Amino acid sequence: MIFLNYRIVEQKIKGIITKNKSTTILQDVIDVLYESFEKYSWVGMYLVEGNVLILGPWKGKQATQHIKIRIGKGVCGSAAQSGKTEVVNEVSKDSRYLSCFLSTRSEIVVPIKKMNVVVGEIDIDSDKLTAFNKSDIIFLEKVADMLSQHI
Ligand code: SME
Numbered sequence: 001m002i003f004l005n006y007r008i009v010e011q012k013i014k015g016i017i018t019k020n021k022s023t024t025i026l027q028d029v030i031d032v033l034y035e036s037f038e039k040y041s042w043v044g045m046y047l048v049e050g051n052v053l054i055l056g057p058w059k060g061k062q063a064t065q066h067i068k069i070r071i072g073k074g075v076c077g078s079a080a081q082s083g084k085t086e087v088v089n090e091v092s093k094d095s096r097y098l099s100c101f102l103s104t105r106s107e108i109v110v111p112i113k114k115m116n117v118v119v120g121e122i123d124i125d126s127d128k129l130t131a132f133n134k135s136d137i138i139f140l141e142k143v144a145d146m147l148s149q150h151i
Pocket of ligand 1: 044064066069073074075076077096097098099100107123125
């Protein structure tokens with residue numbers, strides 16, 4: 001596992017997005033996020049289709065059973081509904097939380113918007129409690145902005 005700081009990873013992602021003309025952009029960005037931060041235990045993307053979120057590319061040790069989530073349901077559905085980033089410091093204390101992996105302790109969900117409309121989101125689970133800080137929020141919101149033109 002390689003450790004890189006937010007700025008270096010941001011440049012790396014910018015490179016993937018601007019140079020890569022293939023259809024693997026979304027998966028490539030997910031892979032870089034997963035490989036760059038040890039605390040990102042599972043990284044995935046959900047895409048909005050009507051009133052549901054459909055699981056897109058992801059990377060982690062296990063697959064999730066939540067491949068389809070209704071908008072408004074769970075932490076993912078809440079972020080899609082409000083258009084605002086959700087940070088859950090301790091998933092066991094959030095009644096909205098839909099459990100995927102027994103090891104998950106905290107979660108961040110960052111909406112991807114096009115003209116202010118939510119078209120998808122980045123969902124990251126961590127095995128650490130309170131894993132996501134202000135730097136993660138700023139960084140992942142930038143990544144979401146970069147991705148929006150590719151959805
Ligand atoms: N925990 C999410 C569901 C998706 S899994 O984390 C991959 C939620 O509460 O919406």
